[in-house]
Amino acid sequence: xxxxxxxxxxxxxxIVADEDPAVVAxxxxxxxxxxxxxxxxxxxxxxxxLAAALQDHCDLLISNTKxxxxxxxxxxxxxxxKLPKLPIxxxxxxxxxxxxxxxKLPPDVPILREPFTAEQLRAAVGHLLDDVGRAxxxxx
Numbered sequence: 001x002x003x004x005x006x007x008x009x010x011x012x013x014x015i016v017a018d019e020d021p022a023v024v025a026x027x028x029x030x031x032x033x034x035x036x037x038x039x040x041x042x043x044x045x046x047x048x049x050l051a052a053a054l055q056d057h058c059d060l061l062i063s064n065t066k067x068x069x070x071x072x073x074x075x076x077x078x079x080x081x082k083l084p085k086l087p088i089x090x091x092x093x094x095x096x097x098x099x100x101x102x103x104k105l106p107p108d109v110p111i112l113r114e115p116f117t118a119e120q121l122r123a124a125v126g127h128l129l130d131d132v133g134r135a136x137x138x139x140x
Contacts (some may be wrong), residue, residue, distance in 0.1 A: 004111065006025070008037075010108070011035060011036065011037065012036045012037070012059040012060060012129055013036070013037045013039070013054050013057050013058055013059050013060075014031055014036050014037070014038045014039070014059060014060045014061075014062060014125070015038075015039050015041050015047055015050050015051060015058060015060070015061050015062070016028060016031070016038060016039065016040050016041065016062045017041040017042075017043075017044070017047040017061065017062065017064070017067045017072070017075055018040075018042075018062070018064040018067065018091065018094070019042055019064075019066060019067055019068055020064065020093075023064065023091070023114075024040050026118075027062060027121065028040060030118055030122065030127070034066055034122065034125075037041075041067070042067070042068060043067055043068035043069045043070075044067050044068065044069035044070035044074070044075045044078065045069055047061070047063070047067065047075055048075075048078055048079065048082075049080070050101040051079050051082065051083060051086070058083060059087070059129060060086075060087045060088070060089065060125065060129060061076070061079055061087070061088045061089070062088075062089045062091065063075050063076055063088065063089075063090055063091065064090070064091040064092075064093055065090075065091070065092060065093040065096040065097040065101065066093065066096055066111040067111075071099055071101065072090055072091075072101075072135075073104045073105055076088055076090070076106065076109060082105065082128060084128055086130070087131065088106075088109045088128075089109070089110055089112055089124050089125065089128055090102075090105055090109050090110065090111050091111075091112050091113075091114060091116075092111050092112065092113045092114065093114055094113075094114045094115070095106055097111075097113075110124060110127075110128070112124050
């Protein structure tokens with residue numbers, strides 16, 4: 001049985017910025033299977049354009065170590081400059097991500113290391129989206 005997200009956490013808009021076709025296919029499949037609107041951005045420019053088009057409806061960015069036109073940290077900084085509260089999940093690629101690069105990440109950006117399982121991805125996404133739901137709750 002797969003661990004899908006609760007109904008209250010579905011229909012979120014998620015951008016996946018990654019240049020690895022295998023990772024993209026895996027991540028998009030899982031997100032869409034869980035009911036999210038998931039969009040692929042092959043490069044930094046398309047990720048920035050997608051986030052601008054979605055504006056307040058962009059619920060999460062998943063970025064890896066490298067996208068065409070920028071490293072993942074640069075992309076995260078660009079998007080955080082425009083959407084400061086945007087939740088972000090950083091995927092650390094085997095052989096590409098370094099402690100020095102990861103030290104440049106904002107402190108609230110969790111790191112998911114490759115290889116990861118479907119359950120690990122779902123847990124990380126669920127945690128970030130739960131935090132968004134609590135932050136936007138009328139009781140907060």
